[in-house]
Amino acid sequence: MTKYGSGDLNPQARALVTREYTSDSTFDTFIRDAAARATQEDIFANAGPFKAEVLRVWKEDGTNINSGFWTALFDDGVEGEIIFIKARIPEIHTYPVDTDDVKSIEMHPTFVSKKPGMTEPQVGTIVWVDYEDRRNLTFPIYLGPVNSTDDQVSQQLNEALRLAAKELYNNPASPRKPFIFGGGNHKMRIGDLTIQSDDVFMNLRTNKPSGYKRKKPPDTIIIHESAAGRVSFDAGKIPDGGRKLTHKILEKKTLGVHFGVDRYGKVFQSADPVHRVLSHAPPYNDVSVAIEIYNPFNTGLASNYKNTPEPTDIVMPATPLHGKGGQILIPSRKQLESAYKLIIHLTSTIPSIPLGFPALDSSLIYTWGNMEGLKPGVSKGVIAHGHFHHGDGKVIEFYSILRIMGMSPDNAWSTLMGVMGESVDKGRKLKKTNLGNYGGKIAQAFEHFS
DSSP states (O other): OOSOOTTSSOTTSOOSSSSOOOTTOOHHHHHHHHTSSOOOOOOSTTOOSEEEEEEEEEEEEGGGOOSSGGGGSOTTOSOSEEEEEEEEOTTTOOSOOOTTOHHHHHTSOEEEESSTTOOOOOTTOEEEEEEEETTTTEEEEEEEETTOOOHHHHHHHHHHHHHHTSOTTOSOOOTTSOOOTTOBTTEEEETTEEEEEOOOOEETTTTEESSEEOSSOOOEEEEEEOOOOHHHHHTTSOTTOOHHHHHHHHHHTTOOOSEEEOTTOOEEEOSOTTTEEOOSSTTSGGGEEEEEEOOOOEEOSOOOTTOSSOOSSOEEESHHHHSSSSEEEOOOHHHHHHHHHHHHHHHHHOTTSOSOOTTBOTTOEEEOSOOTTOOTTTSOEEEEGGGTSSSOSHHHHHHHHHHHTTOOHHHHHHHHHHHHHHHHHHTOOOOEEEGGGGOOOOOOTTOOOO
């Protein structure tokens, strides 16, 4: 374990989760808090350069490096030795690290020396690091040891501080060309997940893109379900869940969402989540990113959730969510998995959004119902819309928590179906679920999609 906790090296940036972690912290206590009411300050305002603890160091001959982002970092080419370090910024990399475990070290970013011939740090020492793209925490750079008298390091730090003073919300992406992290040609692939651009939501009265520019970074993801197109879906006309239909309905109401996930598991983006505010869930509009799950929700189809083999479209009584009659359509397995991966992606690339769930308390008890007291700027992380309006998004939220707790897609799905099926059998609306009862080692809270 390292000896540095959140706030020890960079006191100007507050902890990104509610508890500070030290060498005495355990993996389970960390995950318990991270999956609960994790809170995260706006670190953009005072971000970088950062002090980091060195976990691993190696050098390579720059003339032998012919690929990778680091080749673009050197003003004078890449002749000479290039230093690479694995380093931990406690205020950002809040998960526990075992310095004797190679995997634990390798999950940290690799910082590359700004220029050849820089001072080589020692493992365990403190160094200055930064990111070329601080908003997304990408293109990590090694700047030199802390308190170094190396003039080169000093010059680089001054340049980094100058860049830190720049306006962080300039040059937003064109509203008609939605911003996609790392994406060229408006398409990005993360493992088996592809994010592709979709039509921009327009204000039909002004014939301009809906929404307005953000004044501060988002700190929340709101999960919606479209609940549109019941008759058409039941008739087999919109098997994707009604993406185009939902877009038209939202546009007529001057509403919009940043992302959508259809029943095939395809992910679509209609707006820049960092710079653009859309109306979708007041009072959270100004600080949130909206994910729409294209799912009619209510259905006239017959219940089939107990059928063998398992049908593609699962229908069950509305008891778990409504406590009353009718049938509900469960988001597809592909849809749930893509939504989970999208949540991981967004919380990994937008530092102001913590990987936390206000609906899950520190005892791992999940709340299904309405949650009084949710407040923008205070209740951060991932929130199902149904916790403060309507009843949507909770199935997706619950599944995502199970996946973050380390369950495989199959186990997460069977657990979800088991919890909802038991509710139907008992004829009682779901109120609380104690996830501590399901045990298992939590091992995927920070799953990386490469």
